[in-house]
Amino acid sequence: MSEYIVKENALVDFFKSLASGRRLLTPQGLGDKCKLEETPPDKVNLDFSNTHMSPKSLLFPQTEALMAFHNDASKPQAFVYQSLGDKGEPLAVFGIRPCDAKGLSIANKVFQNDRFTDNYWKGKIDQAVLVGLACDNPSPQCFCAAMGGSPFGEAGLDVLAFRQGKDLGLKPLTPKGEELVKASGAQTANLADAIKGLEAEAVKSQGVPPDYKGIDNADLMALFNDPHWLATAENCLNCGVCTFFCPTCHCFDIQDETSEKGGVRMRNWDTCMSWLFTVHGTGHNPRPSKTERVRQRFMHKLKYIPLKQDGVRGCTGCGRCVAMCPVNIDIRSVALKMTQTAASQA
Amino acid sequence: MPALTDITNKIRESAKKLLASGQAEVVIGYRQGTIPMTTSPFFARTADECDLLVWSNFARINLANYLPGRAGKVAMVAKGCDARSAIGQVTENQILKDNLYIIGVPCTGMIDTNLVVAKEARPIREVVETADDSITVKGQGFSTDIKKDEVLRRNCKTCVNRTPKLANELVGQEVNGAAADDFADIKALLAKTPAERMGYFKDLIKDCLRCYACRNACPLCYCPVCFVDETRPQWLGKSTDPMDTMTFHLLRGLHCAGRCTSCGACETACPVNIKVREFNRVMELTVQNNWNYEPGLSWDQKPPLTMFQTDDAADFIK
Ligand code: SF4
Ligand code: SF4
């Protein structure tokens, strides 16, 4: 696939073509109000840093009703749960950052893999085309490069868009993306070298990435049993903000709620930071204190997910948890401690 | 010497003495955060660790939150509001007075980072805190001075008890707070119709994620199991249903009535910037009006909602 270019004066037409037959969602609003919203093609904003929350709620809403039943015995199928469908719709999402797209690709392997498929996730992602916008000026909180990504990363995207002066460069990455770009009337252009140059500069702005490779090679139990977890977790509030904001956190809780008329089964975001997350019906809790819970979060991100997903880390370096944690527990400092454990074991 | 540096030095000195003399096994303070405009609660147990303690305009989390149920002798660094929370915990039997040592910092107010970002929207890569009445934020190609007065947290603007007078020691010069918190905003709110008030509070929490960071950051919320987490029976749904969310906030407000010291930790912790304290302020005013009570101002006062008096103004109780 070659690259394409959309000239500044053709941008609105490009977004019109994205919006044709689909809803166009792009980041709108500033700071903590920045979120993916339906956008008229002439109102797309390219000057944002990132959405306040990750885009995962597009595919995995905080609350999603999965099934429902009615209790009117005079009608058929009383008291029988019926699926409410996946609620997928044709979407073009423009402006996803590479860290977040990579985050979705990691969660995607949890919801769709060789063992099972979650139709509620699949129904949405199949109808969405994801156009990322590369970061030419990463925020101070970003560390995608340290986590094996890049401000121009491609994982999870159908198309990578990038600013080329005042124009918009496009690199299709999937057949779905190629089709979208071709239909938009964008001009082909050879931009491979331009991308390389822009990417190198953006990566440079994040400084020399720390090396966490030690964690990948370290013995799992050595990392698990290291005494540092006690101190690492000591100031944690167990609030779960880190997990709610993380693009790769995907744990959920299934709940049934009933009313006079029937009931609904829904799926809600859950958080491993909560005491309730692991408590058994007997009252036994295998993760009784915040030390075990904090360890779980970081071991999951930096050791268990890489083991299951061919070395890809469960943290993409979006920096949200670092910025949002009320007590500044910084995954980079924790990764460093884990790297030190690994080194002392070697 | 800038006031913050002076306080930092005195905190370190005091912490070392307390650890060396055995008056404390751990000193809970703040260390510098890993990103600009943050600090991180820090537990110092050795002299070297004491040298990591700092004072800053961003020491916003209330460290009394780490006290309940703690065994052994503990010292904490406390602003005026935080010291009142700790004293409240002593009166609520959450920690023994003899086990607690308060290193009191006369506080000139903490900064709301959202207000800073509202003044300087470009990405901030560094903050300089050497001046007493302003900060300087820096980023790619800019350096902006911001007056501290203009970016104080709203609870700090109306804070009356900035100097923790009941602390075991004070580090730094005593400061005067606001003359009084007149609750003008809350009085105006309470003058509205019930429907208008409901509308106000519904709008206030419309973005709430129910992450419970406000609860977990609050030194009053030390219940072993919060009612929202109870499962047998389950009082509250787990979805984003607005009524469940409202129930959480209303009940939390009631549970904190007469106990909140307006430390602002809840609002600092909230990731979507909800003014959680609105609920608490209504209850504070109500408790002040009914029982002329403010929490954390003496070691032996009893929270009004935990006691019974035969001369109570309310009829139903007699
Ligand atoms: S790491 Fe921070 S954001 Fe996560 S649960 Fe702990 S205090 Fe909350
Ligand atoms: S762990 Fe933190 S930095 Fe990493 S992807 Fe999740 S929210 Fe982003």
Ligand code: SF4
């Ligand atoms: S409710 Fe908020 S302001 Fe009041 S004591 Fe708790 S954290 Fe502090």
Ligand code: SF4
């Ligand atoms: S911290 Fe904010 S978002 Fe979280 S439960 Fe409290 S008010 Fe809601």
